[in-house]
Amino acid sequence: MFIGGNYMKFKMNSIEYEIVEVTQKEYKDFRTKENEELEYKKEDMSEGVYYGATHTYKDKIYLEKGLPLDRKKRTLIHELTHCFIGEFITHESKQYDEEMVADISANCHDIIHKIIEDYFKE
Numbered sequence: 001m002f003i004g005g006n007y008m009k010f011k012m013n014s015i016e017y018e019i020v021e022v023t024q025k026e027y028k029d030f031r032t033k034e035n036e037e038l039e040y041k042k043e044d045m046s047e048g049v050y051y052g053a054t055h056t057y058k059d060k061i062y063l064e065k066g067l068p069l070d071r072k073k074r075t076l077i078h079e080l081t082h083c084f085i086g087e088f089i090t091h092e093s094k095q096y097d098e099e100m101v102a103d104i105s106a107n108c109h110d111i112i113h114k115i116i117e118d119y120f121k122e
Helices: 024-037 069-088 098-119
Strands: 007-011 016-022 051-053 061-066
Touching: 007 061, 007 069, 016 069, 024 061, 024 069, 051 069, 061 069, 069 098
Parallel strands: 016 061
Antiparallel strands: 007 016, 051 061
8 A cells, every 4th residue: 555645545345546635726627627538518617616526437536635634534534435335335226224324334434444544644
């Protein structure tokens, strides 16, 4: 596992992911270009603030470089949960009831918190 202040690789269900810290401008420019390449409907990326984003099809998590440490940790936990769901949950429907959310939280807790611990090591 490469650990650095702005970059880290980790595995989730044998898939190697990267966590990359970027600025708002870098992320918006990247997403605009990616949307055009993939022929997605054009989103207006000039609006909104993106604390983080998970791109499971590219095996990457983008994290806002300038976030305060506590918000950066919460954002990374949120994005890692998307990653966990993308790799371990195979439901056709993306509608989860309370029991399913509790199961997801319980099953991903140790995995996610180990990645958080490694990423924020000093």
